[in-house]
Amino acid sequence: MKGNKKIQFIYGLFSLVFFLGCTETPVPIPEFELPNTDRVVLIEYLTGVKCPNCPKATAVLKNIESTFPGKTAVVAIHGRLQTEPLKESKFDFRAPIATQLENFHSPFLGKPSALLNRNKFIDEPFKPVDLVDLWPSYIQEILQQEYLIDILLSTQYNPTTRIVTLQASLLPKNTISKQMKISVFVTEGEIIDAQETIGSIIAEYKHENILRAMLTNVAGDDIQEPLIKASPLLKSYSYTIPETFKPENMEIVIAIADATTGNIDQAAKVKIIQ
């Protein structure tokens, strides 16, 4: 019976252990406060018309844009995966530059995914984050960090030639000695077309921020000029808008990256017709 007492003791110990976790105080959820910063986060959204979970991700992106007003710039990349037009589609959103950019951002687990300032977050397997509920959390994290450069943008559009000229003024907050890169994206929104969702096809879905062109290399162009504190560096880019695109629904997004880490330091966006 000595053995049985030992067993009873052990199982009693187990029972005690089972009830240890009853007293933990829940972590309080603080009210949301918009970070006091002029930083703008570049969101490169890997999506496609055949991505059934993307409408949910797009709703979360809209929520992010209203939660962090003016602090995000979205580029929707319809690259190689899940992007073939549906039989209900009127348009094909794929573009070679989108495929190249998606390849540049590989690997990723699946769509929807988003690169948030191209940061690699701890415990994420890849730079693109595929759990959309984490996007606000990561954006909040990025907005609390310091950045190096302010950006001012303006555009001039000539409706006759359909040429848009972008003037970008880069204003370093401190003198920067490391190599930086600049990327310029042209996007178009408010396009109504079919989109796959879980269980059905949405025939009239509003597609936003579709990447149409890049005015730099896929990986960005090196900034050759010195970046000196409080000395604005002016950069100019031109783009001829194809007849099939609507300039009133188009934006230009610019992003400055650290050439070594690839992380985006600052982003900005401007409408082509202001």
Place this chain on the structure above:
Amino acid sequence: MKVKAFDKRKCKTSVWLLLVFFLAQNLYSQEKDRGYLTGSLDVNANVFIKDSSINAFGLPQYERQFFGGESWLNLQYNIGTLTAGIRYDMFINSNLRNPNDSYSGQGIGRWYMKKSFDKLDIQAGYIYDQIGSGIIYRSYETRPLFIDNSLLGASVNYKFSDRFNIKGFAGKQKDAFDIYQGTIKGLNSELYNSFGEENPLTLLTGIGFIHKTISDDAMERVVNSLKSYLPVDRFGPVYNSYAYSLYNTLSYKAVTWYLEGALKSRDIFYNPDAPKLEPNGASTFGKYEFKRGSVLYSSLSFSLGNLSMTLEGKRTENFNFRIDPNLRLLRGYISYIPPMNRQNTYRLPARYAPFTQELSEQAFQIDAKYRWSKKFQTNLNVSAINTLKNVKLYREIYFENTFKPNTNWNFTFGVQNVQYNQNIYEQKPDAGIVKTIVPFTDILYKISNKKSIRWEAQYMSTQQDFGSWLYSLIEVGLAPSWIFETSIMYNVDPKRTLVGAIKPEKILYPTLGVTYSKDVNRLQIKYVKQVEGIVCSGGICRLEPAFSGVRFTLSSQL
């Protein structure tokens, strides 16, 4: 936060010093026991040949890398009661981690030391283990799915007697060549009861407990996400959660009954089907939840004369138990919930396999075998899986007969009927329920002691997904070393239009291969064209894209 490289180096140095110390001590104290070294080498190498007609394109391997592979070198040294092992893993342009992308990495995938001191067994390093059937805890490796969630930590097992032991362990879970920062602690005790030599009743009762603490980073991410939730969807999260399991195996003559009940305390997990209200008024699906979970699983096996049967049942609710609630797909699982369907091996019957739904599932399975004579046997398997809201997920009726008239011939034939909710399992919106009927046969003829020929034929009739298929395989064996095989899979009644095509096309997927075995070495080379499909291992599945290319595998025991 991940362990910093410097800390990891320090940690590894300490571990090697400890390992050397243990080995030296054992060598000194057991000079007469010289010990022995064992091991294995497994190599997979793929040459990717782009074929846009079957959707085998667009991945880095097809577009620019062309070659990918992986290897595992496993060495184990035993001396006396000490066992030490190490495994070197290498992945180059591998499609194992993510079938839709390329992954490279190499390093020590596992090391461990085990030592027994009388009634005490201790183990340190990367540990594989499980409690009961694994419902509250299972650390294991499944290479085809890139699952290796071993516990980097220590384990102690004390045997009070031959019938009673208690085991404790603690550590952090492996993540490829990193570790997750959450911690896992566990206790497990088993008691064996026999009621004397005259009474054939035995009981093996076990009790298990798991304590999980998520990391500060994981909590911060959850809290930041919850901040953007409306009050209706918010909750107050906690760091710690607990899982308990009570299980028992009763054996009486030819009857074996296993019963396990598991409970999980309130725990944070992501539910992709939970409705969520967005601040802009839109209603979407998918949010973090904070709920209790439970699993009840039972299995009853018995034999009556020529009949043997296994009945299984399972109910699962909110049992997504991971080291970090922000992880998804096959990453970070602490629990393993047993599957409730037949693990098919033939190509077409295995095409639609369900994976365990850890948030909502109720299922049962019956497997019956009847031996009509020494030459003839029948196997019937029926399984049914629903969600807790009674949404149909999976149905299977599998009927197989084996007839062996003499030593030269072996006939297997049967039919399978499946209903598979592709909408839920693969999240394909216009898919619905895939319904299939698959008659199949497998005939083996031994021409002589060294020569044999085997023929497999299967036909899948379905109006859904890719449509109907025909599969045939011929395998010629020249014992003891050579096996030659060729097979075709043909989409006889195609329903799906592949990328670049304007209508569904009849496509042939051929395979040609040869296997060479010599002593403890096995080499295989195959030219393969393979359609997109589900790859499963023990109820854990994932959708893999089409493959086109050459596969080489080497398996060697050292």
